[in-house]
Amino acid sequence: MVSTYLSYDLVSRDMQASLKRVSNQNIVARDAEYYKTNIGKVTSVDDFMDDYRLYSYAMTAFGLGDMAYAKAFMRKVLESDLTDENSFANKLTDDRYREFASAFNFSSDEKTAQSSTQVDAMVDLYNQTMVSEGDAVTTETNYFNAMMKEVGSVDEMLGNDRLRGYLLKSFDVDERYYSRSLVAGALSSDTGDSQSYINQTLGPQRETLNTQVTDARTRLAAATTEADKNKINTEIAGYQAQLSSIQKYYDIADAFEFQSDGRSPADGAQTNDQKTAINSLYLSRQDRVSTASAVSEDNYFKSKMATLTNVEQLTADTRLYNYVTTAFNLTGITVVRSTVEQILTSDLSDPNSYVNRFSGSHPEYMALAKAFSFGTDGTVEAGSAQTTQQAALTSSNYFSRYNDVQDAADEKAATLYRTAISDIDSVDEFLTKQDVYQFALKAVGIDPDEVSSYTISRVLKSDLDDPNSFVYTLKDDRYLTLAKAFNFTRDGNVTTPLTAQSQGTITAIASDYTVKMARFLEDDARDKARADAKVETAYYSQKMLSIQSASDFINDDRLVNVLLTAYDVDPTKVSKDFLKQIFASDLNDPKSFVNQQADVWGEILGTFNFDAKGKLSDVNDQGAQSLGKIYETQNKYDRQTLEQQQGEENNGVRLALYFERMSKSITSAYDILGDTALLEFFRVSFQLPDSFSNLDVDKQAELVKKYLTLTDLQDPDMVSKMISKFTVMYDLENSSASTSALSILTGAGSGGSISADLLTSLAQNR
Structure with a gap:
């Protein structure tokens, strides 16, 4: 009879080859092919x-x-939320149930327009875009001012996209529909010259419209019914809108000094006053207050303060009034112009003055009053409205508060977005929720007023894995960013978020990593290891949801360390080049690099949603399971089949193979005591009687620790020695199942002799 050791050794010395032989068996191969072919068709636990x-x-x-047989029980396992410590699978003491649940996607990923990570990313992008827009305003203003010193002609200015854009934005002319010839003619015109292009082209229209307005007002005065009055008022509004449109081109003409032939005069195309005026116009057209806008308002305030002689001049000028109320935080609806006038004209030495009566509940009133030097009659000498110190304080206050209202609005918009996005179930719903729609488009830098909802619908329904889909035809990264930010299918419904790994896989890896890091430690050392592991797994769990490519993952040492440790791979022995080859492999190609490695690498690669180019893709998402989990299931099935088949010949070999497989997951003596097969392995190895199991469980645990150094289970060589010892002891105890060790040693019985492998085993375990 072949000894247990030799039988085990024949199988384990090349485990991959042994498993390959099993997988090639007809029945096993057919079952594996059926599983791989049909598991992707499963859409529910019932299926x-x-x-x-x-x-x-x-x-x-x-x-x-x-x-x-226990389908009701297993249903609860499969439907468990592994991110919830109190879920059914997590509360079971047998880790096999948690591992089984983590192999499937029945409950881990929720269909949603955006995951919490995607929502956070969208809000961050919105904030970044708003900052970028402010920076862009400053950049464009500086560019315009610098380039206008060099511009030699109207054609040169209009031929420069940035200068032309700045000009048209300043005068509220839609660049999509503007007439180049009309703008060029206006720029080359002198509005005071009746023969200039603008007066010859637009002058007659303006005169006609003014005549029509005068005539309409005359008819309005004579109208007797409300219907007639409303009709005439609508008519007048139409004429005035046309006049306003014409006036834009007169304003453009007055903003530059180009000659009638379109060339710039020797001293430049603009005077300093013209440049300042167009800068102010451009800044006033912005939806948001930028740093450049704040600087412009500050300069305007300082220039005007040098000329003020009474408080009414300050409150009557909207820009000055807004500057002051912003600087002193008086932007509430209860503050009106008269309030500011009463504050600025209060006698601070009079306890009954307006400021002294209300500053207790409104300290900002006193701060404003002290920042100016108006008399109680509201007058002041020109240039004396503020001292140098008062001016510096006002300016400092303004720059610290000019965007407070804007920031509050942004925060409110983000809060509304976070709340509303969770209720979005389709692209159609997204298009109708204006708060959500506008926030998302602004976040990626798209003006909601300049794109149709139909275009956005087609963008969001695009198949990102198809290079010919609509979003790619736009050749605009903003739309691609928008499409990637949401989880919509081609029919416009929500689906599960596409992340580098599924939530179930991430959770399982985090759990396995924690177990590995705290393994065999006790008390304070164990608590510290778990606390440290919690930090790393929290990082892994959060970061993996935002990883966009294989290179992002490979270059993050913390992520790689958690993953490989969870899979019992030593991170220090794996290079980045090796990982790059793994992630560049095709799991479906038997000749690819990953398929030439140990099975664990196929399992690892298959849990990632990357294509062979390392880009985020659902290529490995097979529905109920990722491709990696399918491979893991098949590998586990082959291993279980191998152990079962070996057990039919020699149960000792099955126990040895089982111990070898489970040794990596043993964390305490109780893991051995709670597993019948592991307990039998231990009992036989140390020739303990069957009655050993009748002892108090804590006594049993003490004996396990006494006879077995648990930390040795981390060393493959020590595990090998443990198995060698077991095989010898198993043969000694089961003489009926194999040649008696005693008869082998004495040569008695049926002429048996000592096998070379048994002598080797005995020598190793003396």
Whole structure:
């Protein structure tokens, strides 16, 4: 009879080859092919359990074959939320159930327009875009001012996209529909010259419209019914709108000094006053207050303060009034112009003055009053409205508060977005929720007023894996960013977020990593290891949801360390170049790099949603399972089959193979005591009587620790020695199942002799 050690050694010395032989067996191969072909068709737990061939295959793979009958119990396992510590699977003491649940996607990922990570990213992008827009305003203003010193002609200015854009924005002319010849003619015109282009072209229209307005007002005065009055008022409004449109071109003409032939005069195309005026116009057209806008308002305030002689001049000028109320935080609806006038004309030495009566509840009133030097009659000498110190304080206050209202509005918009996006179930719904729609478009830098909802709908329904889909035809990264930010299908419904790994996989890896890091530690050392692991797994769990490519993952050492440790791979022995080759492999190609490595690498790669180019893709998402989990299930099934088949010949070999497989997951003596097979391995190894199991469980645990150094389980060489010892002890105890060790040693019985492998085993375990 062949000894247990030799039988085990023949199988384990090249485990990959042994498993390959098993997987090539006809029945095993057919079952594996059926599983791989059909698991992707499963859309629910019911589908899975109703196909008994699939269900039993997976149950066997995870060592749960004897529980296949308990479908109600297993349903609760599969539907468990592994991110919830109190979920059914997580509360079971047997880790096989958690591992089984983590192999499937029945409950881990929720269909949603955006995951919490995507929502956070959208809000961050919105904030970044708003800052960028402010910076862009400053950049464009500086560019315009610098370039206008060099511009030699109207054609040169209009031929420069940035200068032309700045000009048209300043005068509120839509660049999509403007007439180049009309703008060029206006720029070359002198509005005081009746023969200039603008007066010859637009002058007659303006005169006609003014005549029509005068005539309409005359008719309005004579109208007797409300219907007639309303009709005439609408008519007048139409004429005035046309006049306003014409006036834009007169304003453009007055903003420059180009000659009638379109050339710039020797001293430049603009005077300093003209440049300042167009800068102010451009800044006033912006939706947001930028730093450049704040600087412009500050300069305007300082220039005007040098000329003020009474308080009414300040409150009557909207720009001055807004500057002051912003600087002193008086932007509430209860503050009106008269309030500011009463504050600025209060006698601070009079306890009954307006400021002294109300500053207790409104300290900002006193701060404003002290910042100016108006008399109680509201007058002041020109240039004396503020001292140098008062002016500096006012300016400082303004710059610290000019965007407070804007920031508050942004924060409110973000809060509304976070709340509303969770209720979005389709692209159509997204298009109708204006708060959500506008926030998202602004976040990626798209003006909601300059794009149709139909275009946005087609963008969001684009298939990002299809290079010919609509979003790619636009050749605009803003639209691609928008499409990637949401989880909509081609028919416009929500789906699960596409992340580098599924939530279930991420959770399982985090759990396995924590177990590995705290393994065999006790008390304070264990608590510290778990606390440190919690930090790393929190990082992994959060970061993996935003990883966009294989290179992003490979270059993050913390992520790689957690992943490899969870899979019992030493991170220090894996290079970045090796990982790059793994992630560049095609799992479906048997000749690819990953398929030439140990099975664990195929399992690892298959859990990632990257294509062979390292880009985020659902290529490995097979629905109920990722491709990696399918491979893991098949590998586990092959291993279970190998152990079962070996056990039919020699149960000692099956126990040895089982111990070898489970040794990596043992964390305490109680893991051994709670597993019948591991307990038998231990009992036989140390020749303990069957009555050992009758002892108090804590006594049993003490004996396990006494005889077995648990930390040795981390060393493959020590595990190998433990197995060698077991095989010898197993043969000694089971003489009926193999040649008696005693008869081998004495040569008695049926002429047996000592095998070379048994002598080797004995020598190793003296």
